[in-house]
Amino acid sequence: MKHVKGIIWIFGITMTGELLNHIIPLPVPAGVYGLFILLGLLISGILKLSDVAPAGELLLDLMPLMFIPAAVGLIEKTTELRAVLVPFAVITIATTLFVMAVTAKTAELVLHHKNREEP
Secondary structure, three states, X not given: OHHHHHHHHXXXXXXXXXXXXXXXXXXXXXXXXXHHHHHHHHHHOOOOHHHHXXXXXXXXXXXXXXOHHXXXXXXXXXXXXXXXXXXXXXXXXXXXXXXXXXXXXXXXXXHHHHHHHOO
């Protein structure tokens, strides 16, 4: 029963995010609205983490199953994908290195700022 209650909360918040996405004319994904609503409810204490944690863990455990159809679809299109494999690999590697570098620099700046504030 704890999973059902948590899933109702999560899906209700997700639907509220979808509704806000249709009402508010901003280029923000509905999932982001839902995440902010969930964060606000958790911070305010209206919703307890223990109410949604078991359902969230269940959904995270089931998430890999959702990628199986996409992987099968990619396998079926291998001949079409061979033509773009090299550019795709180069772009993937370059953007991964860029994100790693930006993340490292950001972490370095945060730690430097934190160390300056400590006596």
